[in-house]
Amino acid sequence: MTVTPVKPQRPTTTLFFSACVATLGTWYTAGYFNCALNVPQAYVISWIRHVECRRHENHENHTENYILWCGPLTEYEESLVLRDNVKLNTIWSIINSIVAAGLIVSAFSFSCFMKRFGLKGTIYIASASHLTGSLLAALISAVEVYELLIVGRLLCGFAEGLTGMGAVMYVSEITPVKLRGAFGTIPMVMLVLGFLTANALGLPMLLGTKERWPILLALQSIPVIIMCICLPFCPDSPRQLFLMKGDKIGAEKTLIWLRKNADVQDELAAMQRELEMQNKGEIGPPVPLFGIFKDQYLRYIFGICAVPMAVKQFSGYVCVMYYSTSIFRKAGLDHLYSAYASLAMWLVYLTFSLISMSLVDRLGRRVMLLLSHSGMMVGMSLFTVFMVLSGQYAVDWAKYACIGSIFLWMAFYTTGSSSVSWFLPSEMFPQEARTAAMTWISVLSSGCSVMTSFLFPLLVLVLEEYTFLLFVAVIAMGTVCIISTLPETKGMTIDQIQILLRQRFKQ
Template identity: 30%
Template sequence: MEQGKQLTGTLALAVFAAALGSLQYGYSLGVINAPQKIIERHYGRSLGVWTERSAVLAENTTEEEEFKDAGEHPDVIIYWSLSVAIFSIGGMISSFLVGFVGDLRGRVKGMLMVNVLAVAAGLLMGLCRMWKPHIMVIMGRAVMGFYCGLTSGLVPMYIGEIAPKAYRGALGTLHQLAIVTGILISQVIGLDFILGNDDMWPLLLGLSGAPAVLQSFLLPLCPESPRYLYILLGQEQEARKSLHRLKGAYDPTPDLEEMKREKEEADKEPRVSILSLIRSSVYRQQLFVALMMHLSQQFSGINAIFYYSTAIFTLAGVSQPVYATIGVGVINTFFTMVSVALVDKAGRRTLTLVGLGGMCCCAVAMTVGLKLQNEYSWMSYVSMSSIFLFVSFFEIGPGPIPWFIVAEIFSQGPRPAAIALAGCCNWTSNFIVGMTFPYIQALLGSYVFILFAGLLLVFTVFTYLRVPETKGKTFEEIAAVFQKGRKKSAQSPKDATELQQLRTSTDA
């Protein structure tokens, strides 16, 4: 193998250590699902629901029976929904700080610093019985969300900067693969005979911070990003040392020359602020596409599946819904790997269209299955199969592609602002779905996924009409596609003046 392109032990360690942050993100996404009923019962006790019920129930009623309907109490519903959705509020806020934290002390030290948040969040949830469980869990989920908002940007940033060209795509997708693996792990250890039971559920939630502890021991052994050292700090010798550690004994001159050109190009195009990007008509089409791609990811209904899959399988008549949920996690992981193999062959636009269209059909089938399951027993299998296929289609395209297509359709100047806006849009949408789904489900019943089917149809049509294929294209070629779509009236001297103002703006 050619020198400088081999996978060294140091590179493997660095990628593994960074991906632990993504694993923790995935674990935090999935861990709240399996022990839902148990947590709701403890919320009921903390909120006094047990006291209210015990006053009207017979003396010989067991505590289990007294608590079985705790999840239907209005106070429990709102605190449970907040426990699920507060995670996204933290991510929503911190998504704007990814660039600042990454540039402040570097990618490695940035990931190391934010691990304090993950450990604190794990302790809050793990020790929730020491005070009021509903308050402690909500606080822990909020802090963990803040951490995950940072790590969901820092991890792919670091891996993308240290990966050799030949493996940049494959290593970059490990971020998404680690997320779905974390979801699967949380589902397995959330089984009632492991940690998802009345005694161990605080430990189950507290383990959300465990990967951060391991990562804190490994990150000091990892080299800093050579691109950060050279392009942002101008430390050529330190960048050279980092390259040698990552790639072994080889001549780093070509890599350093590439970084030099990248630095010169970046200096020509100053960063565009978030406010300037929102106001600009020059980048409006790219920004519209980027935000719609992220909206399609979250409003597809996928997080409704992740957060509430156990409840949905129960509604579908599945006798062991937790095991069916784990099956969803396995399929989720498998089809993420399928996407890795296909994305550079089939193309971004094609896979997104196939994924969105397939999910739309599955949402309709899921609705039919839920509606008719009382009339035809085999309809429960239709519902369950639809959920499995729904997740499969999601991971083929709409899941991983929005995260990296933003970087492809924006140049160096507006890219950080665009990524921040797209990330905030993603987390905000995540919050809306997590907070409102229980109420929508109560309102629409078995028709709940018709709403998502309608949204998926809109996103499929939008992708077909407005999203260009970026596979194998340079930035100039992608920009030309957007320019062609703009009306001649928009291509006025005013646009040129605005672009110049953006590039010279002092608030960039």
């Protein structure tokens, strides 16, 4: 297919400002609160055990249950406390996986919020939910009720779902075609900056202590407040203004402000063609939530987009995000060096996120995903081998090889899978189906996240080091599907992508 040449396009300060503001209180905050409990995990688990102990001490003194929760632990017994205390392991799994449950709830309500309040209004509502969840999480040490932490993270997960989808759509719709791939990685860059901040502040010499870890949770509200202050200075999406509200003058003013250039007629013409197609019935009204699965063509696109997202979530990423410190401890590092290894891992993530920004529009989405998946399979396979050598055969150098292989896996994960799987649906679905499609992609992502984050601690008890081979198998199967189904959309406008997809669908 011939791709129409497009004029040179460059990033502007206004475009960069709008994209960063939209992702600061959404993706950056999501990265922060998802990783906030990673480094101080041992102190949080000890605190939960203390809360349960106080509930048992008045009426179960010296019983087996009382000893389980209140008995003193040696350093070795403390490292195995999740294995020996099934209820404690379950509580910890729920605390981590409840975020994804909130994401699922928000996914089904996203389209309703979008229709009623628009993109920016939805982000404001989600911010209120996040601030409430942050307040509950900050109060847990004062009231000694760990259930507040679960409710708080549920509310934060709900907010993450609303704002995450909204921010991705917003960035995609304000960005010109030639920059869409690079700017599509901004949410992931913000996410890893949140990871880095949480891990750095969670170090033992800062807030990762027995007394100060609740402060780490309270700080997650700061970027949300900053975003709410700056968001009024960002314009509405020009596509939303033109296609949904019919405000052509407003769309033109917004494009001129974003591009810092009055020559925006090509973009307006593309929107006008899409509007005319919609008026002629070639593009229908907004697709309802379940309409994605009733239309054969939309099901076809959903299948293409679902595979990269499923691979992303079942690649081991969720487990590394929540449990990296404990994984490194299991590999043989002490608590402090495990925290340093986690921090270095997120630095690798940040570095390769920035590298991928320059590569995705040059190499293309398909090539980036295949490259990413191949590297992830190698990295996770090596990690399994070195974990076996370190654990079962007590090979001392293998623990450092474990760190290196996780870094290798993270580098390739970041190169393609982390970002392409998110902005691919916003490119491939037509305008009228985009909201419903992003909803279902988010549901898929969250459902996979719930499964992996909840089941991982339980599977490790059974499969131990070989748990990670399950991720390798999923990546391999997903790669085969991508080779056979995913077309390359590099450099194409949204209407050109639709023509290509319809041609492939008819074949």
